[in-house]
Amino acid sequence: MPEYSPRPDAEHPGLSRRGLLRGSAIAAGAGLAVSVTGKAAAAATPVVAFGHGVASGDPLPDRVVIWTRVTPDAAATPGSGVGEQVPVRWEMATDRAFASVVRSGTANATAESDHTVKVDVTGLEAATTYHFRFTTRGGAVSGQVSPVGRTRTAPATDADLDRLRFGVVSCSNWEAGYFAAYRHLALREDLDAVIHLGDYIYEYGRGEYGARDGSVRLHEPAHEIVSLADYRIRHAQYKTDPDLMALHARLPFIATWDDHESADNAYKAGAENHNPATEGDWATRKASSARAYFEWMPVRVNGSGTEVALYRRFRFGNLAEISMLDLRTYRDEQASPGAGWRKVDDPERTITGRAQMDWLTSGIVSSPTRWKVVGNPVMIAPSQIPPLDTRTTAAVTEMIGVPAAGIPYGTDSWDGYTADRRRLFDAIAGQGVDNTVFITGDIHSSWACDLPVDAANYPAGPTVGTEFVVPSVTSPNMDDSLNVPPRTASVAVEEAFKAVNRHIRYIDFDSHGYGVFEVNRVNAQMDWFYLSDPTDPRAAATHGASFRVGSGEQRTQPTAPLDPTAYRP
Incomplete structure (x- = not known):
């Protein structure tokens, strides 16, 4: 596939590839001092x-x-x-x-x-x-x-728009590589904004979570970040990356956090990567991470004191409304495998919290825009092994103690909170809402999915929307974790997932990169771009795949890539 190579900005000719790298590197070097x-x-x-x-x-x-x-x-x-x-x-x-x-x-x-x-x-x-x-x-x-x-x-709320286009990124781990994905986005001329879906920083200490061959560059401070000073230092380090600096200087960000802005697998009362005996009170650590985030990120502060909320909504004329979620602050603890799987279906457990769920459902069902876009930190599409028909298998699943819809791929995603997902899907289906698209990060891989009401009945049953998942900028994925060449061991796993989860239309478990997401009057589309090597600061980017969903269709299909010269905000 051809390398994507955008031309210099006509308005700002200094923003050539060479000029951007040179200028941002000088600024970053000065900042590090x-x-x-x-x-x-x-x-x-x-x-x-x-x-x-x-x-x-x-x-x-x-x-x-x-x-x-x-x-x-x-x-x-x-x-x-x-x-x-x-x-x-x-x-x-x-x-x-x-x-x-x-x-x-x-x-x-x-x-x-x-x-x-x-x-x-x-x-x-x-x-x-x-x-x-x-x-x-x-x-x-x-x-x-x-x-x-x-x-x-943003355009006026009553503006009649033809299209919008966004860069979409997630999971940028300093020690696992360089942020070339940000460089390629900064060189594009066709983007309205960048949507960052979380894991903007990582909390680990040096050497704890690098690339397949070890850490490419070292975190500051050297230890896992816990205190307010620690989180400030780590945010500051990431802000000296020349490619991230260039992208921030070029386009507005619409960002939310996932777990690594505080600690891995965070939930409202703790985190998997938090030990109270050695790292203190979770509420203190979480508050410190949130304070540093609001200080160091260009996000608007809504509320005050302990009532500051990150979830918020953006309207782009009559074409799209983007609801950015916070799926860490209010969620219950993740269910564990085995006996803990019974918790997955518990109607009292939540991933959003009740207030955020009410805000999300009411916003989607009442939105006057053509497209209802959800900035979603963790995957919402069902991914079971295998998906089961809840109407006919209840007796069996109750007897053997597995979730009603089947054993989930993971419980940190919406698969671990099926009652909340059902509430949301029922609201969308019950109100006859179409054109709901979730754009998602977290999972270090690329997916295009339909969102069935009952996964076991797909494709015969109804769908309530679609989901596009973008890969990590640098964080390790399947080939990195297995230490095997890309597109070898993972291919069979991808095909197996799609075979038993037929609503999953596309998967790439190996590639790093970014997405370019467009909504227009006819389609919503995600283009995936993959880096030649995330450990190379000058990595090339090539087009990997493109999927779209037509207005009113609720099903994804492969398509040709977007023309980067056909649109300029």
Whole structure:
């Protein structure tokens, strides 16, 4: 398959592949000198105030969040809790030269927020591209100017749109490789925003979860992150990756978290990768991870104190509404194999929490848009071994103690919370809602699935929507875990999964990369792009597969890839 090679941006000719790599690498190198490593070198190196770049996110028709981090002096590294307050001027303009500044103001970078600065800029025009920057106005770094970021507001809620296109990513583990997937997305001209579905950072200590041959680069701090300072340091390290910096500077993000932003297999009262005896109270650790996330990510804070909610919704004219979920904060503990499988069907257990489930179902069934898109951190399509007909096998499944629909592939996904999935599917089916598409991360592999009401009756029975799952940016997948060549051992497993779960139309267990997701008046489509080698910072990206679902059809089918030159926001 041909390598995808986007042309330089006509508006910003400096954003060629070579220029992007060179410029972002210089910025990242400067940031590292005052960030989480190289403290001895920092004493002899001029402090770069904006070593962690700029970012934007959560676009609405009249506003967007802009972000940066200021390093006021060599000692004020992320997580240090020290450093003077620095006033910062921010500017938003319609041109890159800032001849037409439309909004501006000041904010303070303080140790209380780890010297991060986040501004929700209001009073903007819908569907408009803006450029933004920050300038320090005091302290030892006074007068320094940040890199210029580019962002875009959402269309008006009543806008009549032909199409939208998004980059979709998940599972970017620093130690498992380089973020070339972000570089390829940053070089595209046809994206409205980037949707990040979780595992933006990983919590593990050095050497605990790398590539197949070990860690490609080392985490900071060296130990597993537990405290607020730890989470701040880890976020800061990821923000120095040149490809991530470039993507943040180019496009607004719409992001949610999964588990590794706090700890592996997290749930409301704990996590599989949390030991209270050695790592303290879970609520404290979770609160620390959430605080660092809200400080370091360009997401809008909804609520205050302990009532801050991450799940939220974005409207793009009459074409699409995106509901971003939080499936870690409110869920019950995952069911364990064996006797614990009986919990899978317990109607009292939840993955969303009751308030979020009510918000999700009411939003989907009442949405006036053509497409109802759900940013879904963990897989919702049933994946049983094998799927069973709940109407005819209840006596058998009760007797042998397995879930009513069959033994699940895993219980960390919606398969482990079948009552919640049934509530959601029943609401969609009961109201006759069509064009619901879940876009999903977490599982380090690629899937295209139909969503049957009863998997055992597919394809004869009804479906309530479709699901597209994107691969990991770097995190290990099947061939990495088995230490075998790609597209060898996994192929037979993929075919076996599809044979017993007929609603699963496509699987790739081996490839790393990203997705490009489009909704238009006729179709919703996901294109998968795969990296030549996630451990190579200059990895090529090739088109892997494309599946679409037609408006009103509720079934996926293979299709030709999207034309990257046919659309520009």
